Amino acid sequence: xADQLVYILDLLALISLFGGVFFLFVGTLGLLRLPDVxxxxxxxxxxxxxxAGLILLSLAIQSTVNVAVRLFLLAFFILITNPTxxxxxxxxxxxxxxxxVLVKRSKND
Amino acid sequence: xxxxxxxxxxxQLCAILVMMMVFLSLIRALIGPTAPDRITAINIxxxxxxxxxxxxxxxxxxxxxxxxxxxxxxxxxITTIGVAKYLEKGALD
Numbered sequence: 001x002a003d004q005l006v007y008i009l010d011l012l013a014l015i016s017l018f019g020g021v022f023f024l025f026v027g028t029l030g031l032l033r034l035p036d037v038x039x040x041x042x043x044x045x046x047x048x049x050x051x052a053g054l055i056l057l058s059l060a061i062q063s064t065v066n067v068a069v070r071l072f073l074l075a076f077f078i079l080i081t082n083p084t085x086x087x088x089x090x091x092x093x094x095x096x097x098x099x100x101v102l103v104k105r106s107k108n109d
Numbered sequence: 110x111x112x113x114x115x116x117x118x119x120x121q122l123c124a125i126l127v128m129m130m131v132f133l134s135l136i137r138a139l140i141g142p143t144a145p146d147r148i149t150a151i152n153i154x155x156x157x158x159x160x161x162x163x164x165x166x167x168x169x170x171x172x173x174x175x176x177x178x179x180x181x182x183x184x185x186x187i188t189t190i191g192v193a194k195y196l197e198k199g200a201l202d
Contacts, residue, residue, distance in 0.1 A: 010112045014119060021123050024157065028130045031137050031153060037145045040137075044149060048156045055123070055160050059167050062116070070175045071163065074182065078156065081186040085152050088190055092197040093145035 013061045020054030023047050036101040037093045045086040052078050117168070124164040131157050148192055155185030 030043025056075040060068040131154055138150035159178050166174035195201050 007112065010116055014116060017119055017123055020160075021126055024127060024130055024160070027153065028133050031134055031150065037143060037149065040146065040149055044153050048153055052156050052160050056163060059163055062167070067172055067175065070179070074159070074163070074175065074179055077179070077182055078159070081182070082152075082156065085186060085189040085193075086149075088193040089145050089148050089152070092148075092193040093143070095197050096145075098143055098145065 009061055013058045016054050016058035016061070020051045020058065023051035023054065027051060037098055038090060038100050041086045041090050045082055049078060049082045120164050120168050124161055124168065127157050127161050127164070131161075144196055145193075148189060148196070151192075152185065152189045155181070155189070159185070 024047065027044045027047030030047065031040050034040050034043055053075045056071045056078075060071040060075075063071065134150050134154050134157070138147050138154070141147045141150060159182050162174055162178040162181060166172065166178070191201065
């Protein structure tokens with residue numbers, strides 16, 4: 001029974017780890033491909049917060065309580081600071097006169 | 110195939126993959142047309158480096174790397190806030 005529990009926890013850690021790497025990759029792709037500062041912030045902030053949180057969760061499942069508390073503290077810190085930093089960057093970009101890219105409607109619409 | 114071995118090699122593989130993503134983000138920091146693009150890229154790189162530090166702490170079984178990761182997160186956040194404020198106001202006061 002205990003062996004099965006450990007096996008399930010290991011499997012959960014593996015799934016969470018690769019899910020986190022996937023989300024980090026999607027965020028990087030958004031940073032490279034999107035056309036505007038605001039679009040890039042929109043893509044990267046959420047993807048990076050979720051990806052880093054999933055990877056830290058995967059590490060916290062594996063470790064002892066002493067380490068897991070620190071990892072959850074780190075994840076909580078990322079969860080607080082990452083949207084705040086994105087907000088400050090977007091505010092600075094808007095106030096320095098960068099206009100968002102608007103969608104051009106084609107004639108068929 | 111042991112699942113503990115699989116997990117250990119997965120952590121090493123994921124550290125390498127995230128390192129590659131750091132280099133991909135550096136492209137945006139290099140060619141970004143405006144300054145906020147570069148700040149965004151640096152912020153994202155900070156988060157990814159933090160993830161790499163925690164993964165290395167797991168691989169090498171060193172617990173105090175997590176404290177380094179915490180200090181790194183704090184410094185990355187303060188840097189981003191400072192540069193964005195400087196960009197917005199033209200001065201730090």
